[in-house]
Amino acid sequence: MSRSQMLYQLQQYDSGIDQAIKRIQAIESILSDSNELYFAQKKQEEYKLILDEKQKLLKSAEHIVEIQNQKITQNQNKLYSGAVTNPKDLEDLQLESTSLQKYLSVLEERQLETMFESDRAQEIYDQASAHADEVSQTKQAESEVLSSENSSLESKISSLQNDREAFLANAEISELPVYDNLRKSSGGIAVTLMQNSSCSACGSNIPSAIEQEARSPKKLSFCPACRRILHPGSS
Ligand SMILES: [Zn+2]
Structure with a gap:
């Protein structure tokens, strides 16, 4: 194995581990983001309060109509009954009857409005509940899928780490410090493939002298632009 081939192999392990870690972090951030569910449940609670209030108003309106009907019955x-015979008293009762009836229709009108509002509040609450349930179920399903992906990523990382250790135990790589420093300074990519005479990491053209050097199994050469180690690949 050439020097660049060994380092490229090492890079493959490290990039695989890096990618898996990145994905695990993305999964954690998706799983911890409960905003959508929080707002859906908050809306549901708000509409429940409104619904309770409207139902209370409806009950009270119904009660008031009931009392008014009792008053009318008493009046009638x-x-x-024949108990009242005085014409003045009878006239007063008649006037009271008319006024009670008149007010009853006002109260019934109010009751009807309250009923419409209560029905509407029920409808809105039902919609909000259905939405909250839907979001919760979607989140649950998503969480199951992502948790299972998380487990496979963790096994993938430990398997890559084992392979990496076994590889390092068998290979003598004197340039490890160079490789490690480059990984730190170059966004995790220390070794890059040379493709069609250019660096596949930064896209720069590789002069033919450096390309020649990179193809030598004994030498290491670097991209003149991004300073990464060049590996000629299989071609
Ligand atoms: Zn480059």
């Missing part, structure tokens, strides 16, 4: 009973 007095009026037609």
Whole structure:
């Protein structure tokens, strides 16, 4: 194995590990993001409060109508019981009856409005509940898929780490410090493939003298632009 081939192999392990770690971090951030569910449940709670209030108003409106009907019944009973005979009293009862009836229709109108509002609030609450349930189920399903992906990524990392250790135990790589420093300074990519005489990491053209050097199994050569180690690949 040439020097650049060995370092390129090492890079493959490290890039595989880096990618898996990145994905695990992305998964953690998706799993910890509960905003959508939080807002859906908050809306549901808000609409529940409104619904409770409207239902309370409806009950009270119904109660008021009931009381008004009782008053009317009492009035009618007095009026037609025969107990009241004085014409002035009868006239007063008659006037009271008219006024009670008039007010009853106002109260019934209010009751009807309250009923519409309560129905509407129920509808909105039902929609919000359905939405919150849907978001919760979607999140649950997503969380199961991502957790399982997370486990396979963890096994992948440990398998790559084992392979990497076994590889290092068998290969004598004197340029490890160079490789490690380059990984730190170059976004994790220390070794790059040379393709069609250019660096596949930064795209720069590789002069033919350096390209020749890179093809030598004994030498290491570097991209003149990004300073990464060049590996000629299989070609
Ligand atoms: Zn480069």
